[in-house]
Amino acid sequence: MIQRHQRIVFWCLIACILGMGALLAWERHRGRERIEALAADQAPLDSPTAMAETVTLELANDSDGTISPASRQIALPEEANARARALIDHLIAEYALPGSPHALPPGSAVAEVFLLPLPLVGYTTDSTAKVTKDGGFLPTAPVASNDPDPLQPKQPGGELAVIDLHSTFVNQHPSGVEVESLTLRSILGTLHANLPQIEQVRFLVDGQARETLAGHADLLRTYPAVNTTSGGNSENVGQSN
Amino acid sequence: MTGMGRAQTAPPRTAASQQDAVPSRPALQSSLPIPAPITINRKLIVLDPAHGGVDSGSQISDTTVEKDVTLALAYRLRSLLTARGFTVVMTRDADVPSEPDAAGTALTLDDRAGMANHAHAAACLVLHATGSGTGVHLYRSELEASSGVPTVVPWLTAQAAWIPQSQSLEKQVAMAFSRSGISLVTSNASVRPIDSLTCPALVVELAPSGDDADSINNTDYQQRVALAIAGAMLFWQDEVRPPARLSASIGATAGRSTQSDTTGAQP
Numbered sequence: 001m002i003q004r005h006q007r008i009v010f011w012c013l014i015a016c017i018l019g020m021g022a023l024l025a026w027e028r029h030r031g032r033e034r035i036e037a038l039a040a041d042q043a044p045l046d047s048p049t050a051m052a053e054t055v056t057l058e059l060a061n062d063s064d065g066t067i068s069p070a071s072r073q074i075a076l077p078e079e080a081n082a083r084a085r086a087l088i089d090h091l092i093a094e095y096a097l098p099g100s101p102h103a104l105p106p107g108s109a110v111a112e113v114f115l116l117p118l119p120l121v122g123y124t125t126d127s128t129a130k131v132t133k134d135g136g137f138l139p140t141a142p143v144a145s146n147d148p149d150p151l152q153p154k155q156p157g158g159e160l161a162v163i164d165l166h167s168t169f170v171n172q173h174p175s176g177v178e179v180e181s182l183t184l185r186s187i188l189g190t191l192h193a194n195l196p197q198i199e200q201v202r203f204l205v206d207g208q209a210r211e212t213l214a215g216h217a218d219l220l221r222t223y224p225a226v227n228t229t230s231g232g233n234s235e236n237v238g239q240s241n
Numbered sequence: 242m243t244g245m246g247r248a249q250t251a252p253p254r255t256a257a258s259q260q261d262a263v264p265s266r267p268a269l270q271s272s273l274p275i276p277a278p279i280t281i282n283r284k285l286i287v288l289d290p291a292h293g294g295v296d297s298g299s300q301i302s303d304t305t306v307e308k309d310v311t312l313a314l315a316y317r318l319r320s321l322l323t324a325r326g327f328t329v330v331m332t333r334d335a336d337v338p339s340e341p342d343a344a345g346t347a348l349t350l351d352d353r354a355g356m357a358n359h360a361h362a363a364a365c366l367v368l369h370a371t372g373s374g375t376g377v378h379l380y381r382s383e384l385e386a387s388s389g390v391p392t393v394v395p396w397l398t399a400q401a402a403w404i405p406q407s408q409s410l411e412k413q414v415a416m417a418f419s420r421s422g423i424s425l426v427t428s429n430a431s432v433r434p435i436d437s438l439t440c441p442a443l444v445v446e447l448a449p450s451g452d453d454a455d456s457i458n459n460t461d462y463q464q465r466v467a468l469a470i471a472g473a474m475l476f477w478q479d480e481v482r483p484p485a486r487l488s489a490s491i492g493a494t495a496g497r498s499t500q501s502d503t504t505g506a507q508p
Binding site for chain 2: 214215
């Protein structure tokens with residue numbers, strides 16, 4: 001004969017087991033949703049529709065401080081901005097692999113890449129012009145003549161790439177002169193190797209200017225996009241803003 | 242950026258910087274103004290132990306932060322350099338870098354560069370530390386070398402005129418590390434405030450001696466690194482030459498050394 005209090009304990013235990021099972025299923029469902037959201041965020045805006053192509057990634061090595069080229073087969077989007085972003089995301093994904101010689105945190109590094117034609121000029125509305133009859137916008141005029149030292153292209157069609165990094169990536173980046181410099185040189189070299197129209201690069205973090213990557217490498221200056229492989233034709237430009 | 246647009250035009254203000262400085266020659270009567278020579282104190286070294294105060298720098302291990310390692314290395318270097326007859330100016334000799342005439346006011350990176358520039362030192366060494374890699378990492382500015390010091394020096398590219406001297410200093414220090422058997426990586430980097438320094442300038446980043454990150458605190462290892470640098474400075478004091486100062490009227494025709502520039506380069 002099972003006593004009454006034992007029956008109560010038994011049914012309480014059954015209720016707890018069922019409750020925990022439901023909680024577990026709910027948490028698992030939430031986890032799957034989080035992963036799907038993260039995966040959706042990492043996808044380039046212009047999903048690749050072309051066949052895989054050979055690209056050159058300039059890979060860093062912390063042990064000897066070198067950058068060396070490596071070929072990869074990657075499907076990239078056609079649009080140049082999305083292409084630059086996808087290249088950098090693939091590069092950072094290489095560093096997130098186990099055993100990487102330049103270990104970086106996994107996850108999406110780049111929020112957006114903006115390509116701007118050089119020389120970098122601003123535009124202002126022409127205040128002397130009359131408003132169009134249909135109420136349209138005022139015509140604009142370049143204001144390059146007001147800037148004594150605008151960024152100039154070296155070749156016709158040269159572009160400035162503004163790379164907007166995620167703060168989650170920057171905040172987790174290892175700190176040190178070498179490791180930070182290698183990350184920047186790796187990005188610059190990869191862009192130069194695959195998108196030669198990019199001549200200069202600036203960095204933002206969550207849309208804002210930031211002094212350093214992780215306490216050392218300067219993020220306020222404009223970097224030249226050049227061959228950064230060790231022993232390569234590295235070109236130094238002292239352009240700071 | 243706090244220092245944007247500032248020009249390093251002020252005269253030296255520290256007493257030590259006046260030692261061994263080459264006196265300016267009297268102005269010659271000429272239609273072209275002869276710029277004053279750039280003075281260098283061959284017996285003065287500036288050490289900048291990076292970070293300090295709330296800025297701890299990188300977390301090298303569970304118990305070690307970068308600001309403590311850079312300060313410890315700077316203390317060792319100061320002792321060794323002083324023993325070799327050098328005067329050493331440190332941008333901080335305690336945890337918090339502070340203005341000497343404004344108690345509690347923390348120094349910015351630009352303040353540190355200003356302090357170094359006023360010293361007119363034979364070498365400016367910015368000390369960093371990291372847990373990644375091994376040995377010592379040696380960097381100079383990424384700026385492109387200019388042909389001389391312009392009349393008005395842009396703050397953000399002040400190092401450009403000193404790049405050839407920084408390259409020579411890098412070679413001298415690299416040879417010293419090679420003789421000491423310390424593994425070395427040399428490269429260029431854009432690390433503030435090195436681009437604003439008007440002296441032969443290097444970033445010296447100390448990494449662990451082996452796989453264990455805490456080996457960076459090994460006193461024998463730090464002493465070997467400091468000895469190599471101090472030895473290199475002994476050779477460097479005879480080699481350092483100030484860059485030519487560009488005449489205002491000559492402007493960008495640069496590259497020319499005036500007679501007074503040459504005089505300024507003599508010890």
